[in-house]
Amino acid sequence: MPYTAVTALSHPGLVRDHNEDSLTAGPWTLCGTVTETPQTLVFPLGAPLVVAVADGLGGQPAGEVASALVARRLAALGPALDGEDAVRDAVKLCNHAVYVTADGAPELTGMGTTVAGLVIAEGEALAFNVGDSRVYDAGPDGLRRLSVDDNPPLPPGRRTTPVVTQTLGGGTAFRPVTPHLATAGAAPGDRFLVCSDGLTDPVPDEALGELLRVYDDGRAAFELWKAAIEAGGPDNITLAVVRIGA
Template sequence: MGVAGGEVIVTALTHRGAVRPANEDAVVMGALTVAGANMSSPVRCVLPVGEPVILAVADGIGGQAAGEIASEHAVHRMAEVGTRLEGPEHIAQILGNIDEEIKDHAKQHTEFSGMGTTVAGVLLNGDGNFWFNVGDSRTYRVEGGRLRQLSEDDSPVLPPSGDGRPATTNFITQSLGGSSGGTMVPHVGRDEASDPSTWLMCSDGLSDLVSTDEMERMMAEAGSDEAAVHALWQAAMEGGGKDNISIMLARRV
C-alpha cells in the first residue's frame, strides 16, 4: 500500500421520508454507523485518511424489520473491516461475505425471507479512491459543479415516461442478500480523479424524486455542505418523500 494522507470531510443525513413508518436505510462513515435514524439536520465529521476509510449508504429491502436488519448488518460489517480494505478485490470479498451472511440469516428466520440491502459508496486509502455498489443506490463524483455517476444501477432499463423524464422503478436485479437464484456480482472500480475529490452518495429516495440537474443546481447554490445536503433532503420531501432518504457528501482534501 502507498502512504495515505489527508482527510475526508463527510456530511450525512438519513431520514424515513414523508410516507414510510420507519427508516430502513443506514450509513457508514469510517468506524461510525447510523441505522434506523430520523435526522432532520445533517451531521458532519472529519476523518483522517491515515488508514483506509469506507463511506457508504445502504437501503434495506424486504419489509420494515427485515430491511432494517439487512442494511444495519451491512454497514456494521463495513465499519468493522473498513480499515483493512486495500482495493477492489478486498471490497468485492467483503460485499460477498455480507451477501452470504444476510442470506444465512434469512434461511434461519423464515419471517425475513427475501431480506436484502443495496449499498453504494467509496473506499479511500493510500492507493487511491475506489467506488462500489450493489443495487440502485448511487455514487456520483462532483466535477466542476456537475454530477458524474460512477455506480452502475442494478435495475431494468425502462422507456422514458410520458413527460419525457427517465422512468424509475423500485425493482432491482440484485442486492446484498436478496439476489435469489443467482450470484451477486458487485460493481467495483477505481476513481481515476486525483485528490482533492468530492463524492455524493444517496439512496433512491433522493435520486428517484430529484433530477440530476436539480441536484447540481441546489449544490451550486448552497453556501455549505450542510446546506447542500439539507436542500437535497428537503427537495426529496417536497417531491413526495415516498421512500427513505439517505444522502452523504464527502470531500477528500
C-alpha cells in the same frame, strides 16, 4: 493535513412509516434511525475510509435488519479495504451474511438490501455498488455517476423503477452478486455523493448537480434532503456528502 469530511443525513421521508436505510462512515454507523440535522465527521486522509449507504428492500421483511447488518460489517472491514479485490470480497461477504442471518428465521426470510459506497484512500476513491443506491463524483465539471443501477431497461419517458435485478440477500435461496466498481481521483477539493434512491428517484441528476455546485457540506446535505421532501418524500432518504480537504 489532508482529511475527508463526511456529512450525513438519514430520514424516513413523508410516506414510509419507518426508516430501513443504514449508513457507514468509517467506524460510525447510523442504522434505521433519523437525523434531524446533517452530521459531519472528519477523518485524516490515509488508511482506507469506507462511506456507504444500504437501503433495505421495501415490501419484504426486515429491510432495516439487512441494511444494518451490511453497514456494520462494512464499518468493521473498512480499514482492510485496500483495493478492488478486497472491496469485491467484502461486498460478497455481506451478501453471504444476509442469507446466513435470515436462514432459519421465518421473520427474516427474504430480507435484503442494496448497497453503494466509496472507499477513500490517498489519491483515489473506489466506488462500489449492488442495486440502485448511487455514488456520484461531484467535481467542478459537474455531476458524474460512478455507480451502475441494477435495474431492468426502462421504457421511453420513464426515469425510475422500483424493480432491482441484483441485491444483497432478497431471496429464499442464495444468489451470488457481482459488485460494480469504478475509480476516481481523490485530491483536495474533490467531492462525492453517496445516497439511497429515496433521493435520486424524486430528484433528477440535474437538480442534484446544481445543489452541489452551490452548497457545501452540511448545507448541501440539507438542501438535497429538502429537495427530496419537496418532491413528495416518497421513500427513505439517506445521503452522505464526502469532501476531500487539505
